[in-house]
Amino acid sequence: MPSGRVRWFDAKKGYGFIMTEEGHDVFLPASALPAGMTTLRKGAKVEYSVVDGRRGPQAMGVQLVASAPSLVKATRPKPDDMAAIVEDLIKLLDGAGNDLRRHRYPSSAESKKLATLLRAVADNFDVQD
Template identity: 80%
Template sequence: MPTGRVRWFDANKGYGFIIADQGKDVFLPATALPQGVTTLRKGAKVEFSVVDGHKGPQAMGVKPIASAPSLVKATRPKPDDMAAIVEDLIKLLDKAGNDLRRHHYPSPTDSRKLATVMRAVADDFDVQD
């Protein structure tokens, strides 16, 4: 049974592509995924059968072997560092809350800084297994 890695897969579109270990691109329809699996992460190693489709090779009976490692999980800060970042975020949010209680939004500079920090912290917490 051939193996390869997921080049990309879009659950909304219902398809993607696998790069077979032999170097060929293989079309990956959502119907080829195992029951209960709705998406595959880019770089995930898979085992599959190949059939001739309308436009070339098509994967069938896809079986995930190993998921690609999470880049976010590998690069996120240590818990002690994250605790300090969260405490700083709380201070920024507290200042913004006080401004809002006085019936005005924080300055555009403070708002951008707060939004940037919140997005970065959210990305560090949002680890997909």
């Protein structure tokens, strides 16, 4: 059974491509995915059988061998570091809250800094497994 890695897969379009170990592309229709699976992550290692389709080789009977590791998850800060970041962020938000209670928004520079920090912290929490 040939194997390769998912080059890309778009669940909305219903297809993608597998790159074989020899470097060739194989068409991957959504119908070839295992039962209950709707998408595959780029870089996932798969085994499959090949049939000749209208436009070239086409994968059928795809089996997931190894899921691609999440780069975001691998580069996340350690929980202890994240706890310190969250505590500092709470202090900044508390200061902004005090300004708002006094009927004024934080300065433009402070607002941009706070928004940037909030987005960065949110990205570290929002990891897809």
